[in-house]
Amino acid sequence: MNTATPDLTRLRALPRAEVHVHLEGCFEAAMLAQWAARFNEPMPRPIERLFAFEGLADFLHFLDWACGLVRTPEELAQAAYAFSQRLAASGTGYADLIFNPTHWRHWQGRLPAMVDALDAGFRAAEQDGLPPVGLCVSLLRTQSADAAAELVDLLVQLRHPRVVALSIDGNEAAAGRTGPRFAEAFRRAGAAGLKRTVHAGESSGPEGVRDAVELLGADRIDHGVRAIEDPQVIDLLVQRQIPLGICPTSNRVLGVYPSIDVHPIERLRAAGVPVSINTDDPALLGTGLEHEYALCQKAFGWPDDVLRAVARTSIDASFANDDVKASLRDALGRW
Ligand code: ADE
Ligand code: ZN
Numbered sequence: 020m021n022t023a024t025p026d027l028t029r030l031r032a033l034p035r036a037e038v039h040v041h042l043e044g045c046f047e048a049a050m051l052a053q054w055a056a057r058f059n060e061p062m063p064r065p066i067e068r069l070f071a072f073e074g075l076a077d078f079l080h081f082l083d084w085a086c087g088l089v090r091t092p093e094e095l096a097q098a099a100y101a102f103s104q105r106l107a108a109s110g111t112g113y114a115d116l117i118f119n120p121t122h123w124r125h126w127q128g129r130l131p132a133m134v135d136a137l138d139a140g141f142r143a144a145e146q147d148g149l150p151p152v153g154l155c156v157s158l159l160r161t162q163s164a165d166a167a168a169e170l171v172d173l174l175v176q177l178r179h180p181r182v183v184a185l186s187i188d189g190n191e192a193a194a195g196r197t198g199p200r201f202a203e204a205f206r207r208a209g210a211a212g213l214k215r216t217v218h219a220g221e222s223s224g225p226e227g228v229r230d231a232v233e234l235l236g237a238d239r240i241d242h243g244v245r246a247i248e249d250p251q252v253i254d255l256l257v258q259r260q261i262p263l264g265i266c267p268t269s270n271r272v273l274g275v276y277p278s279i280d281v282h283p284i285e286r287l288r289a290a291g292v293p294v295s296i297n298t299d300d301p302a303l304l305g306t307g308l309e310h311e312y313a314l315c316q317k318a319f320g321w322p323d324d325v326l327r328a329v330a331r332t333s334i335d336a337s338f339a340n341d342d343v344k345a346s347l348r349d350a351l352g353r354w
Contacts, residue, residue: 025313031110034350035330036337037297037308038216039241039264041188042118042137043082044300045102054088070303075190075222075273078303086122092136099140103149105301109308112150112347113339115216117186117241119157120170130156130173138181153183153338155216158204160189160197167204175211183338184214188241191223198230205235214238214338216264221275225249232261239264239336244275246292247283253290262293262336267314268306269299285319288329295333327351 048069055062062069063084072078089095106114118137120126126133134154141152156174158167174182185208187201205215219231221242228246231237232255243263246252256263265284269275276282288294296311298304312329315321321329334347 025316027309027313030309030312030316030326033110033309033312033326033330033354034112034334034347035110035308035312036295036333036339036347037106037111037114038239038262038295038333038337039266039297039299040114040116041082041300042098042102042116043086043122044298044303045098045105046085047302051085051088058088058090060084060088070305072272072303076193078273078300079190081303082119082122083124087124089123090125092132092139095133095136096140096143099137099152100144100149103141103144103152105307106150106152111308112350113152113334113337113343114150115153115155115183115338117155117157117188117216119159119186119188121159121162130170131177131179134177134179134181138179141181151339151343152181154179154181155184155186155214155338156182157186157188158201160187160191160194160218164200164203167201168207171204171208171211174208174213182213184216184238186216186218186241187235188218191219191221191227193222196223196226196230198227198234202234209236216241216338219243220245220263221270221273225252228252229255232256232259237261238338242266242270242275244270244283244287247286253287253292256287256293257291260293262295262332263287264297264336265294266297266299267311268304272304279314279318282318284315288325293332293336294329295336296329297333327354330354 052066216239217231217235217237218241219227224245225248228243229252231240239262241264267282298306
């Protein structure tokens with residue numbers, strides 16, 4: 020096994036995309052404290068412990084508080100621009116960025132304005148040479164079928180070029196089995212040309228991953244790691260080559276696995292499942308994409324050809340346009 024200390028500079032130069040990352044997970048503690056002070060909003064806990072989460076439910080509750088501090092289009096554009104800067108600092112060439120309108124209490128019923136504000140930030144970032152970003156607009160697992168239909172109607176009407184996919188995230192353990200509830204919304208999104216990405220196999224078991232594929236038509240699965248518990252679900256992913264957007268540190272911090280040593284990413288990869296490495300919520304979980312690659316390189320002794328293959332999967336699995344994908348693949352060939 021290669022247990023040499025990973026070279027972060029070299030990993031930052033590895034051409035790759037990030038396909039599982041949430042805007043809601045990109046707030047820095049200092050920025051949140053500053054916004055909270057400005058509006059006299061009480062902090063949920065002292066700043067030193069602001070990001071000390073007690074599992075997924077507590078984490079999702081925190082997102083509501085953090086996003087509730089954002090009120091103006093300028094602040095949203097600033098958050099988008101800051102996200103692109105974060106990508107550049109990690110050496111990431113493109114990202115599919117998930118954002119979930121339900122967390123943002125000052126923006127309820129104003130999705131088009133939200134997308135416009137974020138788009139303005141991403142356009143400014145691209146003009147400044149920062150990496151491009153596509154948006155995946157997300158449902159919450161605990162929403163109703165009617166709310167899902169309404170969101171899809173809006174996205175189809177809007178046809179905003181920045182929006183590449185319909186997503187669903189949130190707490191599957193709290194929601195129970197909801198694949199059937201969201202099947203029609205995902206079917207319509209797919210028929211309208213949107214890609215589909217589905218959180219499953221994090222707070223649900225392998226049955227959630229199966230539903231994501233069979234009921235929601237997932238082009239990609241966010242997490243999906245608990246597929247490892249059912250060989251038939253592993254087979255399904257291998258047969259259909261459905262890529263997983265895996266987030267090792269997130270899985271440890273939010274209590275899915277106690278350590279990287281028992282994380283199933285290597286077993287899934289070795290079984291032939293297309294796996295990519297991602298951060299999920301980098302600021303809140305204290306990580307960056309190069310660190311996630313380093314973690315796997317060290318834990319599993321990955322040689323360069325495996326790092327290259329995982330990076331290649333991230334590009335292939337992304338919803339970037341063909342030009343962006345081609346240029347990332349070229350660069351990867353030169354790494
Ligand atoms: N939203 C942000 N991060 C999430 C996660 N890890 N699981 C479900 N929903 C999320
Ligand atoms: Zn996620």
